[in-house]
Amino acid sequence: MKSEPSECSIDDLAQAPMQTVPWIGVRNYQARNFMRDAMHPGDGVLFYHSSCPQPGIAGLAEVASAAYVDATQFNAQSPYFDPKSSPENPRWLHVDVRFLRKTRLLNLAEMRTAPALTGMRVLQAGNRLSITPVTEEEWAAVLEILQLPTAAPDTPG
DNA sequence: GCCAACGTTGGC
DNA sequence: GCCAACGTTGGC
Numbered sequence: 001m002k003s004e005p006s007e008c009s010i011d012d013l014a015q016a017p018m019q020t021v022p023w024i025g026v027r028n029y030q031a032r033n034f035m036r037d038a039m040h041p042g043d044g045v046l047f048y049h050s051s052c053p054q055p056g057i058a059g060l061a062e063v064a065s066a067a068y069v070d071a072t073q074f075n076a077q078s079p080y081f082d083p084k085s086s087p088e089n090p091r092w093l094h095v096d097v098r099f100l101r102k103t104r105l106l107n108l109a110e111m112r113t114a115p116a117l118t119g120m121r122v123l124q125a126g127n128r129l130s131i132t133p134v135t136e137e138e139w140a141a142v143l144e145i146l147q148l149p150t151a152a153p154d155t156p157g
Numbered sequence: 158g159c160c161a162a163c164g165t166t167g168g169c
Numbered sequence: 170g171c172c173a174a175c176g177t178t179g180g181c
Contacts, residue, residue, distance in 0.1 A: 002178095002179090004179095028164075028177095029164090030164095050178085050179065050180090051178080051179055051180085052179095055179080055180070108180075125161090125162080126161075126162045126163065127162090127163090127178095127179095128162070128163060128164080128177075128178045128179070129178095130178085
Protein backbone atom coordinates (compact mmCIF):
# COMPACT_ATOMS: atom_id res chain seq x y z
CA MET A 1 0.00 0.00 0.00
CA LYS A 2 1.44 3.34 -1.06
CA SER A 3 1.36 6.32 1.22
CA GLU A 4 2.91 9.71 0.81
CA PRO A 5 5.06 10.15 3.92
CA SER A 6 4.00 13.80 4.06
CA GLU A 7 0.47 12.47 4.58
CA CYS A 8 1.11 9.34 6.62
CA SER A 9 4.59 7.90 7.03
CA ILE A 10 5.51 4.61 8.70
CA ASP A 11 6.42 6.68 11.78
CA ASP A 12 3.00 8.32 11.72
CA LEU A 13 1.42 4.88 11.60
CA ALA A 14 3.53 3.70 14.54
CA GLN A 15 2.43 6.71 16.57
CA ALA A 16 -1.26 6.59 15.64
CA PRO A 17 -3.83 5.60 18.27
CA MET A 18 -3.82 1.79 18.47
CA GLN A 19 -1.05 2.05 15.85
CA THR A 20 -3.90 1.88 13.36
CA VAL A 21 -5.16 4.27 10.70
CA PRO A 22 -8.23 4.17 8.47
CA TRP A 23 -7.00 4.03 4.86
CA ILE A 24 -9.35 6.77 3.75
CA GLY A 25 -9.26 8.61 0.47
CA VAL A 26 -8.87 5.82 -2.07
CA ARG A 27 -10.80 7.00 -5.13
CA ASN A 28 -9.88 4.39 -7.66
CA TYR A 29 -12.17 1.47 -8.41
CA GLN A 30 -9.48 -1.17 -8.79
CA ALA A 31 -7.85 -0.18 -5.53
CA ARG A 32 -11.24 -0.13 -3.83
CA ASN A 33 -12.03 -3.58 -5.16
CA PHE A 34 -8.78 -4.98 -3.81
CA MET A 35 -9.76 -3.74 -0.36
CA ARG A 36 -13.31 -4.99 -0.70
CA ASP A 37 -12.66 -8.38 -2.24
CA ALA A 38 -9.08 -9.46 -1.67
CA MET A 39 -7.96 -8.05 1.66
CA HIS A 40 -8.80 -9.62 4.99
CA PRO A 41 -7.88 -8.87 8.60
CA GLY A 42 -4.43 -10.23 9.34
CA ASP A 43 -3.16 -9.98 5.77
CA GLY A 44 0.35 -8.58 5.54
CA VAL A 45 0.94 -5.14 4.08
CA LEU A 46 4.13 -3.74 2.61
CA PHE A 47 4.02 -0.08 3.57
CA TYR A 48 5.46 1.90 0.67
CA HIS A 49 6.49 5.56 0.73
CA SER A 50 5.60 7.25 -2.57
CA SER A 51 5.94 10.73 -4.07
CA CYS A 52 8.92 11.53 -1.89
CA PRO A 53 12.71 11.81 -2.17
CA GLN A 54 13.26 8.13 -1.29
CA PRO A 55 10.41 6.00 -2.57
CA GLY A 56 10.35 2.42 -1.32
CA ILE A 57 9.17 -0.04 1.30
CA ALA A 58 9.50 1.54 4.73
CA GLY A 59 7.81 -0.99 6.98
CA LEU A 60 5.40 -3.83 7.54
CA ALA A 61 1.76 -3.54 8.51
CA GLU A 62 -1.37 -5.63 8.47
CA VAL A 63 -4.97 -5.31 7.43
CA ALA A 64 -6.94 -4.62 10.60
CA SER A 65 -10.54 -4.61 9.39
CA ALA A 66 -12.81 -5.63 6.60
CA ALA A 67 -13.67 -2.92 4.07
CA TYR A 68 -16.24 -0.40 5.30
CA VAL A 69 -17.73 2.88 4.08
CA ASP A 70 -15.35 5.83 3.78
CA ALA A 71 -17.28 8.66 5.42
CA THR A 72 -15.09 11.37 3.87
CA GLN A 73 -16.87 10.90 0.54
CA PHE A 74 -19.98 12.58 1.99
CA ASN A 75 -18.15 15.53 3.55
CA ALA A 76 -18.20 18.53 1.24
CA GLN A 77 -15.36 20.03 3.29
CA SER A 78 -13.13 17.01 2.74
CA PRO A 79 -10.61 16.83 -0.08
CA TYR A 80 -11.98 13.33 -0.62
CA PHE A 81 -15.56 14.53 -1.12
CA ASP A 82 -17.38 12.78 -3.95
CA PRO A 83 -20.58 14.62 -4.91
CA LYS A 84 -21.73 11.63 -6.95
CA SER A 85 -21.78 9.32 -3.98
CA SER A 86 -24.55 9.10 -1.42
CA PRO A 87 -25.02 7.41 1.95
CA GLU A 88 -27.81 5.35 0.37
CA ASN A 89 -25.44 4.12 -2.30
CA PRO A 90 -21.87 4.66 -1.11
CA ARG A 91 -19.16 4.37 -3.68
CA TRP A 92 -15.96 4.28 -1.64
CA LEU A 93 -14.71 1.88 1.00
CA HIS A 94 -11.57 1.49 3.03
CA VAL A 95 -9.87 -0.87 5.44
CA ASP A 96 -7.97 -0.11 8.62
CA VAL A 97 -4.20 -0.69 8.61
CA ARG A 98 -2.20 -1.58 11.72
CA PHE A 99 1.52 -1.03 12.26
CA LEU A 100 3.71 -4.10 12.58
CA ARG A 101 7.26 -2.82 12.32
CA LYS A 102 9.50 -0.33 10.67
CA THR A 103 12.18 -1.70 8.34
CA ARG A 104 15.19 -0.20 6.72
CA LEU A 105 14.10 1.56 3.56
CA LEU A 106 14.05 -0.91 0.67
CA ASN A 107 14.18 1.69 -2.05
CA LEU A 108 12.68 1.40 -5.48
CA ALA A 109 16.01 0.94 -7.25
CA GLU A 110 16.90 -1.98 -5.02
CA MET A 111 13.47 -3.50 -5.48
CA ARG A 112 13.99 -3.39 -9.24
CA THR A 113 17.32 -5.22 -9.00
CA ALA A 114 15.89 -8.16 -7.02
CA PRO A 115 15.05 -11.03 -9.39
CA ALA A 116 12.35 -12.31 -7.04
CA LEU A 117 10.55 -8.98 -7.23
CA THR A 118 10.59 -8.33 -10.98
CA GLY A 119 6.98 -9.49 -11.27
CA MET A 120 5.65 -7.32 -8.49
CA ARG A 121 2.59 -5.46 -9.65
CA VAL A 122 3.76 -2.23 -8.08
CA LEU A 123 6.92 -2.34 -10.22
CA GLN A 124 5.18 -2.82 -13.55
CA ALA A 125 5.48 -0.03 -16.08
CA GLY A 126 2.63 2.39 -15.92
CA ASN A 127 1.26 1.13 -12.64
CA ARG A 128 -0.40 3.94 -10.77
CA LEU A 129 -2.51 2.00 -8.33
CA SER A 130 -1.99 2.92 -4.71
CA ILE A 131 -2.90 -0.60 -3.64
CA THR A 132 -1.57 -3.66 -5.44
CA PRO A 133 -1.51 -7.38 -4.59
CA VAL A 134 1.66 -9.03 -3.27
CA THR A 135 2.17 -12.76 -3.69
CA GLU A 136 3.36 -15.04 -0.90
CA GLU A 137 6.64 -15.43 -2.79
CA GLU A 138 7.13 -11.69 -3.14
CA TRP A 139 6.34 -11.14 0.54
CA ALA A 140 8.89 -13.81 1.52
CA ALA A 141 11.46 -12.34 -0.85
CA VAL A 142 11.08 -8.87 0.63
CA LEU A 143 11.53 -10.25 4.15
CA GLU A 144 14.60 -12.16 3.01
CA ILE A 145 16.15 -9.07 1.42
CA LEU A 146 15.48 -7.22 4.66
CA GLN A 147 16.90 -10.18 6.62
CA LEU A 148 13.76 -10.47 8.72
CA PRO A 149 12.22 -13.70 9.99
CA THR A 150 9.17 -14.73 8.02
CA ALA A 151 7.11 -15.10 11.19
CA ALA A 152 7.12 -13.39 14.54
CA PRO A 153 9.47 -15.12 17.01
CA ASP A 154 6.58 -16.18 19.23
CA THR A 155 4.55 -17.63 16.40
CA PRO A 156 4.62 -21.41 16.19
CA GLY A 157 5.96 -22.72 12.93
C1' DG B 158 8.80 20.91 -13.46
C1' DC B 159 8.53 17.21 -16.92
C1' DC B 160 6.18 13.62 -18.84
C1' DA B 161 4.54 8.81 -19.65
C1' DA B 162 0.81 6.13 -18.48
C1' DC B 163 -3.59 5.42 -17.29
C1' DG B 164 -8.47 6.40 -15.50
C1' DT B 165 -12.51 9.23 -15.97
C1' DT B 166 -15.66 12.20 -18.22
C1' DG B 167 -18.91 13.52 -21.46
C1' DG B 168 -20.35 14.67 -26.22
C1' DC B 169 -21.88 12.25 -30.01
C1' DG C 170 -20.15 2.29 -27.27
C1' DC C 171 -16.50 5.23 -29.17
C1' DC C 172 -12.97 8.34 -28.28
C1' DA C 173 -10.87 12.92 -27.50
C1' DA C 174 -9.94 15.79 -23.77
C1' DC C 175 -8.69 16.22 -19.38
C1' DG C 176 -6.99 15.07 -14.68
C1' DT C 177 -4.02 12.35 -11.73
C1' DT C 178 -0.12 9.61 -10.40
C1' DG C 179 4.50 9.29 -9.30
C1' DG C 180 9.32 8.58 -10.64
C1' DC C 181 12.87 11.26 -12.28
